[in-house]
Amino acid sequence: MAEPAPTPERQAVDVAVGVLIDAEGRFLLTSRPEGKVYAGYWEFPGGKLEAGETVVQALRRELQEELGITIGHAEPWKIDLMDYPHARVRLHFCKVWQWTGDFEMREGQTMAWQTLPVQVAPVLPGTVPVLAWLAAEQGFAGPTH
């Protein structure tokens, strides 16, 4: 008997995500704006790569567009694959310690500087592993959010 045809793997969309860390060691979360999937969920700021862009180029553009800041060095940190009903995404997380400009929420988001455990909710599923990585780095035990 013929095998059933395999379901084609959904193509993953590459997303550049920034883990901005301030002088006090806090990290920045932003809420997803109205009109996007998971509106109101908290995440690390970023967005999809456009054709021909590197991760760092896309991150620089997205943070300029969404937050009005210009980032300095971005350090590629972790890559994670998430399968949502709406899309399969490959998240490229970069750490960023330096930026210039004043934060402006250009898409009507909200921002919050956080430490562990995170005080905002709900947190996007794709953000949860990042909190666990930060907890491991910091030797933080207990729920992260």
Ligand SMILES: Nc1nc2c([nH]c(=O)n2[C@H]2C[C@H](O)[C@@H](COP(=O)(O)OP(=O)(O)OP(=O)(O)O)O2)c(=O)[nH]1
């Ligand atoms: N920015 C961001 N996106 C994340 C995180 N975790 C996670 O699963 N995602 C997912 C949610 C979305 O499916 C995708 C990002 O797409 P997006 O819709 O925010 O990107 P974009 O700003 O380019 O949006 P658009 O122009 O298509 O409206 O990645 C995260 O921490 N930050």
